[in-house]
Amino acid sequence: MKAYHGSRVEKDKDNTVMKISKTVEKIKPSGIREFFDLAIGMKDVISLGVGEPDFVTPWNICESAMFSLEKGYTSYTSNKGLYELRLAISRYLNNKFSLSYNPDQNILVTVGVSEAVDLALRAILNRGDKILIQDPSYVSYGPVSEMAGGKVILVKTNEASNFKLTPSLLKKHISKDVKAVIINYPANPTGVSYSRKELLALSKIFVNNNLIVISDEIYDELIYEFPHTPLAILPGMKQRTIYLNGFSKAFAMTGWRVGYACGPEEIISAMTKIHQYTMLCAPIMSQLGAIEALRGSGGPVLEMKREYKRRREFIVSALNEIGLSCNMPEGTFYAFPSIKSTGMNSMEFAKSLLYKEKVAVVPGTAFGTQGEGHIRIAYASSMDNLKEATERIEHFLKSRNYAEAVTRFARNRRGTTLK
Amino acid sequence: MKEILEVLEKDARTTPEEIARMLKKSVGVIKKAIKKYEQSGVIVKYKTVVNRDILKDDVQKVRALIEVRVAPQRGHGFDHIAERIYRFPEVKSCYLLSGSYDLLLVVEGKDIQDVSSFVSERLATIDNVNSTVTHFILKRYKTDGDILKHIEKNNRIAISF
Numbered sequence: 089m090k091a092y093h094g095s096r097v098e099k100d101k102d103n104t105v106m107k108i109s110k111t112v113e114k115i116k117p118s119g120i121r122e123f124f125d126l127a128i129g130m131k132d133v134i135s136l137g138v139g140e141p142d143f144v145t146p147w148n149i150c151e152s153a154m155f156s157l158e159k160g161y162t163s164y165t166s167n168k169g170l171y172e173l174r175l176a177i178s179r180y181l182n183n184k185f186s187l188s189y190n191p192d193q194n195i196l197v198t199v200g201v202s203e204a205v206d207l208a209l210r211a212i213l214n215r216g217d218k219i220l221i222q223d224p225s226y227v228s229y230g231p232v233s234e235m236a237g238g239k240v241i242l243v244k245t246n247e248a249s250n251f252k253l254t255p256s257l258l259k260k261h262i263s264k265d266v267k268a269v270i271i272n273y274p275a276n277p278t279g280v281s282y283s284r285k286e287l288l289a290l291s292k293i294f295v296n297n298n299l300i301v302i303s304d305e306i307y308d309e310l311i312y313e314f315p316h317t318p319l320a321i322l323p324g325m326k327q328r329t330i331y332l333n334g335f336s337k338a339f340a341m342t343g344w345r346v347g348y349a350c351g352p353e354e355i356i357s358a359m360t361k362i363h364q365y366t367m368l369c370a371p372i373m374s375q376l377g378a379i380e381a382l383r384g385s386g387g388p389v390l391e392m393k394r395e396y397k398r399r400r401e402f403i404v405s406a407l408n409e410i411g412l413s414c415n416m417p418e419g420t421f422y423a424f425p426s427i428k429s430t431g432m433n434s435m436e437f438a439k440s441l442l443y444k445e446k447v448a449v450v451p452g453t454a455f456g457t458q459g460e461g462h463i464r465i466a467y468a469s470s471m472d473n474l475k476e477a478t479e480r481i482e483h484f485l486k487s488r489n490y491a492e493a494v495t496r497f498a499r500n501r502r503g504t505t506l507k
Numbered sequence: 508m509k510e511i512l513e514v515l516e517k518d519a520r521t522t523p524e525e526i527a528r529m530l531k532k533s534v535g536v537i538k539k540a541i542k543k544y545e546q547s548g549v550i551v552k553y554k555t556v557v558n559r560d561i562l563k564d565d566v567q568k569v570r571a572l573i574e575v576r577v578a579p580q581r582g583h584g585f586d587h588i589a590e591r592i593y594r595f596p597e598v599k600s601c602y603l604l605s606g607s608y609d610l611l612l613v614v615e616g617k618d619i620q621d622v623s624s625f626v627s628e629r630l631a632t633i634d635n636v637n638s639t640v641t642h643f644i645l646k647r648y649k650t651d652g653d654i655l656k657h658i659e660k661n662n663r664i665a666i667s668f
Contacts, residue, residue, distance in 0.1 A: 123666075124666050127665045127666045128664055128665050128666060130665070133665050135663070135665040135666065137665055137666035137667070138663050138664070138665070138666065138667050139667045139668045140663060140667060142663070226668065227668045228668075276668070394510075394513070398510075398514065398529035398530065399529070401528060401529050401530065401531050402525065402528045402529045405528050405531075406528065448665045448666055450666060450668070454668070471518065471521070471525075471529075472518075475525070
């Protein structure tokens with residue numbers, strides 16, 4: 089108990105009783121934590137900063153979970169997840185993509201894709217194994233890889249190549265001791281996705297270099313320009329792909345925490361081993377909800393997608409018009425505009441936008457150094473909010489321009505009087 | 508262009524400029540399409556969904572659902588008799604149904620007596636109206652897709668990855 093009393097003990101590092109593991113200590117605390125707390129503490133903020141749908145889970149799913157609670161389904165399930173759910177996942181993937189996974193051997197139900205990423209990494213990485221991760225990308229890939237003992241090799245992408253991985257870029261980073269790669273498409277935070285042709289080119293690199301690919305396809309339903317192609321259906325890929333997906337985004341079920349991993353039997357049983365000791369199983373109510381989601385939610389999912397698409401067109405054209413250049417994202421509910429024209433860095437921009445106009449966005453640097461000069465705007469927000477937010481951002485840019493013009497003017501004048 | 512209707516059905520205040528942006532079309536094209544929908548009667552009118560129950564001091568009106576059995580007329584079927592009925596301003600909605608009765612009306616009046624006298628004096632006395640059954644509406648929970656109760660918004664945290 090002593091260790092918890094008095095701040096002296098906590099402050100004095102050498103005397104600290106609670107010593108943190110070196111692995112965890114090495115992981116940098118997210119530099120934008122402070123900004124987060126700021127945004128979360130503020131009132132009346134229009135938030136374009138969330139990584140989740142603004143829709144509530146479709147009622148048929150909620151209702152079926154309630155019904156199962158009433159019937160007393162409150163127990164553990166098998167470690168791999170309810171057979172009925174694994175069967176439903178297997179059928180769903182087969183119908184949709186002709187992607188066939190056996191519910192007994194190839195599918196594991198997890199607590200969201202987040203857990204599945206962790207399991208996959210721990211199942212494949214030995215200490216010091218190298219893993220390729222795109223910069224910018226979703227926040228957890230790097231830290232979780234490191235916690236699993238891996239050595240992260242960042243593959244830097246930028247606006248010029250539309251933040252896409254390309255064969256030549258991959259080749260530059262691949263060496264003998266690179267064991268795996270994480271790919272995420274449609275991608276958080278950029279909204280970028282890959283056509284079948286692009287994926288084919290990438291898959292050849294993966295096959296030729298014998299890489300394991302962790303493919304996070306959680307946003308696959310939210311794609312607007314071309315159909316989604318799962319990496320695992322391409323030649324030579326199924327035996328080396330760990331396919332990750334879940335219910336959070338397409339079915340607006342983020343809080344239910346349920347996702348799944350599919351892959352070769354050895355990998356899935358290795359992942360199941362870790363899962364059974366750490367998580368035991370995904371919550372049964374969520375699994376039952378997920379079954380209903382796959383069974384009867386085609387309508388609501390399509391309707392949400394159409395709505396997202398309209399919002400996407402709206403926000404991207406509005407952003408470009410007010411002076412933040414923004415590529416049209418192919419999927420997700422994110423836009424990743426450049427704010428370089430303002431002369432501010434991402435964090436400055438996000439902070440002053442929050443203070444001055446009460447609009448919350450995520451600085452691009454949250455997703456890696458390559459995110460500098462960009463912000464992530466989530467358009468999973470009502471049209472009214474989007475309209476209001478773009479007006480505020482426009483006002484922010486204009487007032488800033490004005491302020492800048494005034495300083496420039498003042499500076500010039502000072503210059504002339506000095507002469 | 509049918510997507511215009513989807514947008515307007517959600518929010519009739521959406522301007523042509525905004526719709527143009529959402530659907531990646533020019534404002535002119537959107538305006539023309541809306542005009543066409545209006546002229547052809549696809550768009551009937553623009554209204555506001557009002558929940559008067561919240562206005563406590565407001566004079567509450569009474570609504571009833573009324574089942575009506577009628578005798579269809581040679582040469583006109585049900586349309587003629589239906590029109591005789593739905594032309595009354597008290598009749599807010601009128602449907603022809605399959606099943607044990609023919610027309611279903613939504614009738615509004617200032618109180619129960621008002622509705623009752625409409626039914627007994629106006630409706631039941633029309634030739635070809637054989638019988639009526641009146642159900643007074645006690646509470647409206649949801650109309651045309653809109654839930655009238657204030658539903659608490661889910662409080663998402665302002666920022667997440």
